[in-house]
Amino acid sequence: MQTDEPGGRQGLWSHVAPADWNDWRWQLRHRITTVEALEILLPLTPEEREGVLLAGKKLALAITPYFFNLIDRADPNCPIRRQVVPRVEETTTAPWELTDPCDEDGHTPVSGLVHRYPDRVLFLVTDRCASYCRYCTRCRVVSGVGEQHLETNFTVAIEYIRQHTEVRDILLSGGDPLLLSDERLEHLLSQLRAIPHVEFLRIGSRIPIFLPQRITPELCAMLKKFHPLWMSIHTNHPREATAEARDACALLADAGIPLGNQTVLLRGVNDDPAVMKSLVHKLLMMRVRPYYIYQCDLVRGTHHLRASVRKGIEIIEALRGHTTGYAVPQYVIDAPGAGKVPVGPDSVLAHDKQRIIIRNYEGRVFEYPEVGDTYVTPPVAIR
Secondary structure (H helix, E strand, C coil): CCCCEHHHCCHHHCCCCHHHHCCHHHHHHCCECCHHHHHHHCCCCHHHHHHHHHHHHCCCCCECHHHHCCCCCCCCCCHHHHHHCCCHHHHCCCCCCECCCCCCHHHCCECCEEEEECCEEEEECCCCCCCCCCCCCCCCCHHHCCCCCCCCCHHHHHHHHHHCCCCCEEEEECCCHHHCCHHHHHHHHHHHHCCCCCCEEEEEECHHHHCHHHCCHHHHHHHHHHCCEEEEEECCCHHHCEHHHHHHHHHHHHCCCCEEEEEEEECCCCCCHHHHHHHHHHHHHCCCEEEEEEECCCECCCHHHECCHHHHHHHHHHHECCECHHHCCEEEEEECCCEEEECCCCCEEEECCCEEEEECCCCCEEEEECCCCCCCCCCCCCC
16 A cells, blocks of 8 residues: 655646755745635636635635645645635535534633543644644634634643643644744643643644644654653545655654544545545554544534535444454544544444344344343352
């Protein structure tokens, strides 16, 4: 299974020196951020052009040159294009869509810190990303043009963690934490690692996919100081599994950082069992464990990208038993007020004190004996 998708070809940027192209700072400085720049590179549909013109009122437009090269410019329905090019549908809201679909604001004890689950917190360390996903759950605060502004007080947030000894797990997110400089990120990780009850640090990032040039040996050497440190990356389509993404993940894995992937189920992007199977296989070849498939959150203006829950269950049925268990992620709905709820095919058909009736991946039904919760020694046969 090859992961060498054509992302590394400089394409429209063939005139750029390789040293510049492979410099993550150059990539950030040359992102496509305006309708004028985008129209030079891509023939826009009327829906896209209007969407780009209105994008600054909800979520900014930004696409790294590297990630732009994955777009099939001749295909208006290209799955990469659908993820990062705004459309006019973003400006309308379905009745069930919400500004804050996961109720993070309702679980924010101090600015920038979400304490939604008992033993872990979400630490929002920046509101900027290398590129902006059009289905972003936090578009209300991400990119600087939403209706809220992220004003994280790092001193207050770290003090909150120190005082709450039940917190053992911290997820750094945003925005994308890997946009911080090595020095700033190291300072933050040092402060968190110095808290005795903090056991587990995680980073959520799409940088290995949007901007793999950012994953440098120097960054990995710094991160290696703070084990146990895990990273969740975000990959949605097999075309994103490029040689550059593979090499970036290899640097992280070689630094001892376990990698998991979070995929968002998206209409016209990956709502197809064959596409998802190709993706999870490529992820394993990149040393990344498929972790979650998320039902697209009920964020405003994303109805055109939302696939059905039925389709998500169909995808899990097409994976479970038909490929290695390591390749089968957990499908979850992050429902308003409920947190992450696993959903999937029904495998338990009936259950009582004597037996459990189960269905396997082939649809075959089996009976398995049940036992009580208290062990009873079986009677000894008398001969």
